[in-house]
């Protein structure tokens with residue numbers, strides 16, 4: 152058995168003559184957190200619906216845990232959890248009562264049911280409010296209860312659609328920690344979000360959607376490399392003048408060096424070449440006074456991509 156959890160080949164969905172998802176190729180591996188990014192209408196939700204077997208592809212293929220969601224929707228539903236942006240609960244019921252209801256709907260019976268519910272509430276940090284009515288819960292608690300609801304199925308994959316949209320910063324932080332814990336427990340996560348900093352903070356890889364196509368895919372630094380050129384911006388402070396500047400320019404992975412005054416250099420590089428820079432400055436007879444690196448964020452990649460969208464789409 153391979154470790155591929157999601158695999159799409161030329162997956163296409165048309166609504167009439169409109170193509171919402173256009174020949175999508177995507178692979179998500181076991182244990183990854185994969186982020187789906189893209190502006191409104193890019194095709195993320197339609198993709199999720201096809202992964203869940205809630206809408207049929209027009210052409211192409213999709214496999215989730217080796218299953219065809221269009222033909223085996225119940226098997227997919229049994230193994231895959233889905234968390235929307237806001238989960239609906241019966242507000243007058245307690246957390247436990249809500250989960251009892253969901254467990255029964257999923258065919259889970261005692262004694263398993265109570266054990267799974269207790270474990271799920273523990274995992275999301277809500278054990279202390281098991282018997283409190285959900286109407287007293289904050290949005291953050293409701294979202295975590297949503298994860299507990301998904302966990303009682305013991306899923307191998309959880310698909311989350313904008314799960315942190317309505318949360319305050321503290322609740323977001325707790326929720327992102329929870330996602331990391333889910334990954335640590337071996338669950339694969341597909342996360343659709345507009346919130347780039349959050350995606351950057353937790354996703355192993357991201358796919359950028361644009362007009363139904365996945366136009367960029369990779370780690371944040373790979374995307375930065377592709378869209379911005381130099382993914383690493385290195386700030387160098389060194390004495391040594393022209394010899395230092397020439398030494399910096401001679402490094403293989405360096406794309407650009409600009410000097411700011413006589414001591415400061417801004418280096419754009421394909422890789423983190425700080426160690427090589429330190430060596431070169433010394434070899435050139437210079438004196439290294441400071442060295443730091445910053446990697447561009449997903450927000451910069453995203454903004455730049457959409458400024459130059461058509462050009463990248465053509466080369467993707």
Ligand SMILES: Nc1ncnc2c1ncn2[C@@H]1O[C@H](COP(=O)(O)OP(=O)(O)OP(=O)(O)O)[C@@H](O)[C@H]1O
Nearest residue numbers: 166169170171189190191192193194195196197198
């Ligand atoms: N049932 C439908 N019938 C016709 N067009 C649809 C249908 N569902 C979605 N679309 C269109 O398909 C395109 C992709 O929509 P989708 O909801 O997948 O995008 P999205 O990336 O999830 O955007 P958002 O972030 O706004 O949810 C949009 O132009 C949308 O209007």
